[in-house]
Amino acid sequence: MTGYRFLLSGKWLGFFLLACAAAVVSVYLGGWQMDRNDHLVGENAKITQNYRAEPLTGPEAAEQFADHDGSLTWHPVRLTGRYLPEHQVLVRNRPQDGRVGYEVLVPFRTQDGQVVVLDRGWIPTGAAANGMPDEVPAPPSGEVTVTARLQPGEPAVDRGAPAGQIASVDLGELRERWDLPVGTEAYGEVFAEDPAPAVAPAPAPEPEINSGPHLSYSLQWYAFAALFFVAYGYAARQQARNDEWDRQYAEEMERRLSRFYDEDGTYIGEGDEELVVRQMEMADDMPAHLKSLMRPKPQRKRSRPTWEDEEDALLDALERERTAAGRD
Structure with a gap:
């Protein structure tokens, strides 16, 4: 969890409180829509039970x-x-x-x-x-x-x-x-x-049984409340990954610099120092998505040796046998 220590910073604590506030508002609006849905359900029940009673x-x-x-x-x-x-x-x-x-x-x-x-x-x-x-x-x-x-x-x-x-x-x-x-x-x-009059006003039309959109709106607001925390977690995960990429980039640049400078900062490379400095500056100015090219590629774990490994092992074995036969 050391990669997530930034969550204790003021900036990220503010983001968390903002997500909590947005979730509280969403839950309130979801409850409000649910109350409206309950009221509509009750009105529909009255119409169904009473209209033709x-x-x-x-x-x-x-x-x-x-x-x-x-x-x-x-x-x-x-x-x-x-x-x-x-x-x-x-x-x-x-x-x-x-x-x-x-x-x-x-x-x-x-x-x-x-x-x-x-x-x-x-x-x-x-x-x-x-x-x-x-x-x-x-x-x-x-x-x-x-x-x-x-x-x-x-x-x-x-x-x-x-x-x-x-x-x-x-x-x-x-x-x-x-x-x-x-x-x-x-x-x-x-x-x-x-008795019925010869002419009368038009009676009120029969009310419609309408469920309305309140239930779906309510569920949407509750989903929004959860999504705020999902978004917060996703942003934190991306920040941790970016920090790790920056660390790997810094280590790679440090390794490359060690090929041209000793511990005292003296240039020990074979080429033109100005050209080396320019290359390092260009690499440092690259956009973040291009800096990934400078990071060392992680080694993929293999469950079994490839045919290249088997061929190298066979050649090594033949070489050892040839060397042993020459000694004899």
Whole structure:
């Protein structure tokens, strides 16, 4: 391990700490992507289990709007009561099928007297330059039985809206706007009304089950965390090899210089000293990949003698026999 003592230098300790910091960041990002994947898996499970489930009815259904159980998102509920169309508002900037439009929100009073928020569906932006819808289908009058899917309320958006419109399904803002005791934990996306109106907004499309790229992203970040240490180890290995090559090059240059200078530094070569000095300077100025030519070539270990070795041994044996015969 003497060839790796450089790892204790400040430079290489800094590299190691940098690799540790990069790995920590990668692990954090991998965990963040894994959390997003877990959330998406949970949402997909809710859609699969709840979307076509048997609707909740009665007080159990109405209570979900004031005290929503998150595991019941997308679950259908069936309510009977009356719409309050005078409080109708439009949620602006809602895309569907490649077009921008509005969602129609209307409060609904159940037979038990509770008031809930229902999203009757989507309508497109009209042809007028002001961006308003051409027509908003009116809700059925009188007693109506509606079937809707539960959705949690949306956060407030710091963005204004014209009169009669709202920027998001902020249930707290709707409660204040309408001055009605509406439930502020959930609202319902209507997909059936009985009696059915002649014209109704388009119901919300069925959500897609999408796994997303979060799991693969997470695994990539974890792989990056390991690769930082692999890269550090590879760089350390290359540094150790380069140091060994430099040592071998220095020994080879020292051996060559000993052929031209004695221990006192006196030139003992046969040729022109200036030419020898120039050759040494040229060798020292060579790029690193060419300096490898000056290193002594390592001797390859042989498991058995080659045919040249066997021939030399045979010739040596014959020479010894000839010498012995001459003596006799």
